[in-house]
Amino acid sequence: MQINRDNAEERDSCDPLGEFRDEFVLRPGLIYLDGNSLGPMHVSVRERMQACIEDEWANDLIASWNTAGWYDMPLRLGARIAPLIGADANDVVVTDSTSINLFKVLAAAIRLNPGRKVIVSERSNFPTDLYMVEGLSAFAGKGHELRLIDRPEDVAQAIDDSVAVVMLTHVNYRTGRVHDMADITRMAHEAGALVVWDLAHSTGALPVDLAGADADFAVGCTYKYLNGGPGAPAFVYVAPRLQTVAEQPLSGWFGHSRPFAFDPSFEPAKTIHRFLTGTPPVLSMTALEPALAIWDRVDIAAIRAKSVELCEYFIALVEQECAGFGLELASPRDSARRGSQVSFRHENAYAVMQALISRDVVGDFRAPDIMRFGFAPLYIGFVDVFDAVATLSDILQSNAWRDDRFQVRSAVT
Ligand SMILES: Cc1ncc(COP(=O)(O)O)c(C=O)c1O
Ligand SMILES: Nc1ccccc1C(=O)C[C@H](N)C(=O)O
Numbered sequence: 001m002q003i004n005r006d007n008a009e010e011r012d013s014c015d016p017l018g019e020f021r022d023e024f025v026l027r028p029g030l031i032y033l034d035g036n037s038l039g040p041m042h043v044s045v046r047e048r049m050q051a052c053i054e055d056e057w058a059n060d061l062i063a064s065w066n067t068a069g070w071y072d073m074p075l076r077l078g079a080r081i082a083p084l085i086g087a088d089a090n091d092v093v094v095t096d097s098t099s100i101n102l103f104k105v106l107a108a109a110i111r112l113n114p115g116r117k118v119i120v121s122e123r124s125n126f127p128t129d130l131y132m133v134e135g136l137s138a139f140a141g142k143g144h145e146l147r148l149i150d151r152p153e154d155v156a157q158a159i160d161d162s163v164a165v166v167m168l169t170h171v172n173y174r175t176g177r178v179h180d181m182a183d184i185t186r187m188a189h190e191a192g193a194l195v196v197w198d199l200a201h202s203t204g205a206l207p208v209d210l211a212g213a214d215a216d217f218a219v220g221c222t223y224k225y226l227n228g229g230p231g232a233p234a235f236v237y238v239a240p241r242l243q244t245v246a247e248q249p250l251s252g253w254f255g256h257s258r259p260f261a262f263d264p265s266f267e268p269a270k271t272i273h274r275f276l277t278g279t280p281p282v283l284s285m286t287a288l289e290p291a292l293a294i295w296d297r298v299d300i301a302a303i304r305a306k307s308v309e310l311c312e313y314f315i316a317l318v319e320q321e322c323a324g325f326g327l328e329l330a331s332p333r334d335s336a337r338r339g340s341q342v343s344f345r346h347e348n349a350y351a352v353m354q355a356l357i358s359r360d361v362v363g364d365f366r367a368p369d370i371m372r373f374g375f376a377p378l379y380i381g382f383v384d385v386f387d388a389v390a391t392l393s394d395i396l397q398s399n400a401w402r403d404d405r406f407q408v409r410s411a412v413t
Contacts, residue, residue, distance in 0.1 A: 036374030
């Protein structure tokens, strides 16, 4: 591959996804490689939020639960996410946060597998996933324990007949390494375990086939590649065969079979609704809905194809332009094993990333030594990749990152 800016411009000019970039609010000059943490705003969100606030809330008030479709939002938004994760429309709801949804599905899973006490996961999983298991195990008080693997390829040997649940994040948040969902799910089922998949870094980044893999439960967030906005509500998937038997403990009235019957005792809905708890955050969901609508016009296979090209281009350029500066690829080199991000280790990763951000190339830092770059094909092009690497190379060559202001750590990295 010839690596120059003309070549990048040419690739952008024949990019079938190029037209979507203008649908996102991104100020000129900004190269935003952090959509794997917080996606940008879709252009229609301002107007839609304005209408929701003025017409639906201020004017129509309580009637809007029926007339503006507020009540149906969890299922309506879930139905929009379903095709991206290989699920049917009725098997996904948007609700709560990923952490809370993990609690619900893990609790349901351990109840379905009462004789077993082990929950298998990865030490390098996103910490909230592990913390939720710790909290749930302590609360359940039945002696559940986490069995953590240190290398992703060790999942198989950790699964035996003591395992109640295998809980994994499909795409690792630091390295971008992808687990084989179908294979692991099959192994877990053969051993009598249930599987929970965290799709935080997968949804909208690469095709996922939950039903094809026969997955039991999945959760994921909507503020990364789905561009739902800061704190946008998460989603939960439950296999249809489990929806009448899986019981989750956060049994709020929105999970009741007839919430407006106001029965004094809880009777779970016989549908995915039983994974709802309380009143949906209508304003957040209103911002999420137009961001999800874009996926009606986008082929996830095209997203994946471009994502692979962007990541490969980035790796090739960094290795060519920044050789000798102590960068080490932390992501799998094989695209088939990598999500839509590329991570490099560097001794001074934090300062180098701060220097990049100061020059409008925004990625992020994950302790202790990772610089993480997310490539969201809806709004990132090949020229962006070229310019980002040129900036990185300049920062390394000039030692610009040594400036005192780049050493100060903020609360959110
Ligand atoms: C794999 C994974 N799970 C969960 C979360 C977050 O969960 P929550 O939205 O509950 O903070 C993140 C990122 O924040 C994540 O990367
Ligand atoms: N929710 C956030 C709030 C503040 C800062 C970052 C996040 C992230 O989502 C981090 C992301 N999950 C990660 O993979 O690091």
